[in-house]
Amino acid sequence: MDTENSCENPCPISRSLSVAGDAWSILILRDAHAGLTRFDQFRKSMGIAPTMLTRRLATLTEEGLLEKRRYSEHPPREEYLLTEAGRDFLPVLFMIGAWGRKYRGGGKLTQFFDAETGTEIQAIAVDEVTGAKIGTRPMRVVVPDER
Amino acid sequence: MDTENSCENPCPISRSLSVAGDAWSILILRDAHAGLTRFDQFRKSMGIAPTMLTRRLATLTEEGLLEKRRYSEHPPREEYLLTEAGRDFLPVLFMIGAWGRKYRGGGKLTQFFDAETGTEIQAIAVDEVTGAKIGTRPMRVVVPDER
């Protein structure tokens, strides 16, 4: 895809996709949220080829969703930690998951519970201002004019 | 990617990604939500090669996010409409957009307003049960055991 970046494209979705618009990147972010940090953990968890993994980790690091940290000096070893931007990707993951749960829900599914209440988490998207569920109210789109 | 489908994989995110885990599909869904229905509208809006577009529309149709409808008999013409599953993808789009707005927000951005209140929509993900923002409370993950 022509990754026509940042300030050109007025669509925030396009911009996000140029950063993490492929399945591997999203799965890496998922695993990072699950606590994985190391090359081999990611590789084994996803069954991804090491070449792919190297490239995806590098991109996510360049784009500021992960950061590399040296955790051992002597065999020089790095691990990958979520940055704030990476952590803020969690709502996206949950909404993707919510869709999958609803429309591809056959068989056994991983579940997420609120640790405090013990209830299963049901992620929905709402407008923080009005409190209304996204998609339930009419909206108006304003596209900025070029230049 | 090895699109290891449905009932095998317990992760709802993986399952969603095997359906719409590439940038073109997500952009098509975005445009479909914006009201586009026809081949040439999509093609011009995204600058996608017709071969790609044909394939992606076919996949999204097979997977049940779009449906083909004949809108003209005599030059036989079809258009693509969102199904319920496709419409339910909107929260995903909004959360992806919200991330882009926050972390790739330079320059002019498309905006969405609540038609009733006139306020700009600020999409956030919450747990419908507790009302807490996703990511603000500790959670417990339950992975089903195999077989």
Added chain:
DNA sequence: AGTGTTAGTATCAAAGTGATACGAACAATA
């Protein structure tokens, strides 16, 4: 008859992906 519109298909070079083998830099064990 000629031009325009819509929804594609055909072709093919270029780029991306995936599987596998291998390498570097050590630690631990025999």
Added chain:
DNA sequence: TATTGTTCGTATCACTTTGATACTAACACT
């Protein structure tokens, strides 16, 4: 000291996907 193991990759190369471009089918319109 030699061997094996661990971790984080790189090298190679066959295979697949993509993207650009040209073209076709089936009409309508002038």
